[in-house]
Structures are given as structure tokens and as C-alpha cells.
Amino acid sequence: MNIEDFDFDLPEELIAQTPLKERTASRLLVLDRQTKEVDHKHFTDIKDYLKKGDCLVLNDTKVLPARLYGIKEDTGAKVEILLLNQCEEDTWEILAKPAKKIKIGTTLVFGEGKLRATCTDIKEHGGRILEFYYTGIFYEVLDELGEMPLPPYIKEQLPEKERYQTVFAREEGSAAAPTAGLHFTKELLEEIEEMGVTIAFITLHVGLGTFRPVSVENIDDHEMHSEFYHMSTETADILNQTKKSNGRIISVGTTSTRTLETIARDQGAFKETSGWTDIFIYPPYDFKAIDGLITNFHLPKSTLIMLVSALVDKETILHAYKEAVQERYRFFSFGDAMLIL
Structure with a gap:
């Protein structure tokens, strides 16, 4: 068909x-x-x-409010990530923009340091593996800092x-x-x-x-x-x-x-x-x-x-x-x- x-x-x-x-x-x-x-x-x-x-x-x-906006710790360059799959407790597979600038060892900072992450691996399709560091409960931090990953055909913000x-x-x-x-x-x-x-x-x-x-x-x-x-x-x-x-x-x-x-x-x-x-x-x-x-x-x-x-x-x-x-x-x-x- x-x-x-x-x-x-x-x-x-x-x-x-x-x-x-x-x-x-x-x-x-x-x-x-x-x-x-x-x-x-x-x-x-x-x-x-x-x-x-x-x-x-x-x-x-x-x-999950799985879209996060942050910066690279070393340069201050803006980055956007999207959580895909939880690999282990604090380790996630993610998509990133711009992905090419996130190499193994790169540290990202979100919410002025409330959430930090280090890239530990690069996947074949271009995704990244990040290990996260935070104080408290991860999902509560994510709820505070993250945005809903709306479908690509929705252009309006969701208040x-x-x-x-x-x-x-x-x-x-x-x-x-x-x-x-x-x-x-x-x-x-x-x-x-x-x-x-x-x-x-x-x-x-x-x-x-x-x-x-x-x-x-x-x-x-x-x-x-x-x-x-x-x-x-x-x-x-x-x-x-x-x-x-x-x-x-x-x-x-x-x-x-x-x-x-x-x-x-x-x-x-x-x-x-x-x-x-x-x-x-x-x-x-x-x-x-x-x-x-x-x-x-x-x-x-x-x-x-x-x-x-x-x-x-x-x-x-x-x-x-x-x-x-x-x-x-x-x-x-x-x-x-x-x-x-």
C-alpha cells in the first residue's frame, strides 16, 4: 500500500x-x-x-516538561536540549541544539546552576548522553525549569x-x-x-x-x-x-x-x-x-x-x-x- x-x-x-x-x-x-x-x-x-x-x-x-534551555559552562553559548529516554537514575539520552558543540566532557548549566549536566557519550544518530547533577528531587527541578515539548506543528506558546x-x-x-x-x-x-x-x-x-x-x-x-x-x-x-x-x-x-x-x-x-x-x-x-x-x-x-x-x-x-x-x-x-x- x-x-x-x-x-x-x-x-x-x-x-x-x-x-x-x-x-x-x-x-x-x-x-x-x-x-x-x-x-x-x-x-x-x-x-x-x-x-x-x-x-x-x-x-x-x-x-515530562522535557525541553530545557541553558548554556555551555565554558563559553556561555546558549543550548537547548530535549530529554528522550532515562538510561539510569540521573543519566538521560537527549537531543540537543546545536548538537555539534556538545562533545564528551562538555558541561551544561540550567537555571543558573539549579541543574547541571555533563556529556558522557555521543549516539550514532546525533543524540547525546547526559549525566545530571542537582539538589533535591529531579522531577521537581525539571518541573520548575522545563517546558512542555509541544508538537512541531504547534507554533503558539502554552501558558x-x-x-x-x-x-x-x-x-x-x-x-x-x-x-x-x-x-x-x-x-x-x-x-x-x-x-x-x-x-x-x-x-x-x-x-x-x-x-x-x-x-x-x-x-x-x-x-x-x-x-x-x-x-x-x-x-x-x-x-x-x-x-x-x-x-x-x-x-x-x-x-x-x-x-x-x-x-x-x-x-x-x-x-x-x-x-x-x-x-x-x-x-x-x-x-x-x-x-x-x-x-x-x-x-x-x-x-x-x-x-x-x-x-x-x-x-x-x-x-x-x-x-x-x-x-x-x-x-x-x-x-x-x-x-x-
Whole structure:
């Protein structure tokens, strides 16, 4: 299948640059998988499409304020770094600008010395390994000095860090938010639970590779980045019981979907497990875990639009996206939502 099969026209002004004042104020495009019909709703109408016995699965990963601005200790030259992966307790793999000036032994200073780091290694792809020095708790220092690593298509500043964080985020480790979850408030989730819908949590730490464009013509040749996931015994029991009772598992976001499908594929059932997944879901694909999906609108020619195309079919998804463009829906991380059932 060719990458061009997943292209569509998107006016740049429809790329949402800032979140709405109210999380639940987004619009909701509802797509029926059987009839292929589209309805235009508001996000709070999500309750009309859920029923007792369903299970809503949320990704509880927490975005790190992983972008830091500092200086080289020896020259005072400005540097910018982005934390990627924690190698050991105080050692991280990072991306840097300008990277060429950061050599092994280079010391960087952030926040007038509240945080310092020394380069200990250089990776093949140009990344660096830094060992950090600080007083107190690293994540508290990072929260004070760091900025949220917003996607490259967002040009506006984010005045409030928590708006790029779900209200249920708790497991530190993501370089990007699971954005479908941004539409929920604690009050809405409580209302959904009162309906008899079970809420379950999984963790998948979203990597920056989620923004990496597909650079091959034949999508079979694309290699996905790996991301760490975890499912607890409690969640596994909830999901197995939901399946046993013929309830529906509705995934919130493509990250939750990739985690659930990885575990169902590898384990044959839901169970407590952790690991790394590079699952690439595109048409045709036989979904083993989920019965529905809540997601945002995705980039043309991205792996994410391929995933939602696998849940319905490419032609139906592209038709729905065309209608969303005509109706002036807001796209991507801070944009509107889509429900596929």
C-alpha cells in the first residue's frame, strides 16, 4: 500500500494552536462502522454512545516538561536540549541544539546552576548522553525549569503546562501527550462511571517518534519506533471480565489502542505485563482487543491515520475527514475529537 493513499487536503488554519478554554468544549464527529454514517456532536455527547457494561481505557502516562534551555559552562553559548529516554537514575539520552558543540566532557548549566549536566557519550544518530547533577528531587527541578515539548506543528506558546496533560496523568515518562484524553474532565469521567461504564488505565510512554513522518513510499517498509507500555493485573481483570460479559472495550487514543492490541496479540488474553511495542497497525488489520475508539484528527500520510483507517476502511475515513474539513473541525493535538463505533 502506498503512502499517497493516505493523503488529504488540510488547510493550515484548521491546525489548532491552542487548547479551548474548557476541555469538554470540543466538537465530536461520530462515525458508525456499520452504516458508515457521520454525525456531528459535542464532546459531552459521548455519554449518549456509551452503555452499561462498556469499558473505557485511558492512557495514564504523564508528559515530562522535557525541553530545557541553558548554556555551555565554558563559553556561555546558549543550548537547548530535549530529554528522550532515562538510561539510569540521573543519566538521560537527549537531543540537543546545536548538537555539534556538545562533545564528551562538555558541561551544561540550567537555571543558573539549579541543574547541571555533563556529556558522557555521543549516539550514532546525533543524540547525546547526559549525566545530571542537582539538589533535591529531579522531577521537581525539571518541573520548575522545563517546558512542555509541544508538537512541531504547534507554533503558539502554552501558558499553562497542565493543558498539555490529561487530568488522569500519573506515570511520568512521555515526550508527548495522549491527546484524545485531553477532552476529559474528572467530572465527565465520574458521570460516565455512574452510567455503569468501567474506567480502566494502561500506560504507554509516548515517544517523539510519534511525530516522525513516514519517509517511504511503500508503507510495508516503514519501521515504527518502540515505546514502553505496562498493564496492571487490575486492568487485565477488568478487560477480561468485559469481554466475558460481552461488553465493549473502547480505547481512548491510538496509544491505548496500540498497547491493547500488542498485549492481545502477544498474550492471547489480557494479563499483567510490561514491555516495548513497535506495533504498526494499518489496513488490513484484524483488531483483537478494541470495539471502538475515541481519537483526535491526524496528520495526512501519518501512521495514525493508517491506524484509524484499519478500524473502518480507508475510503470511509478519508470521506469523514473531508467532511470534518468542510465543517471546519479543529485538527491534531489541541483539536476536536472523533468517535468510531
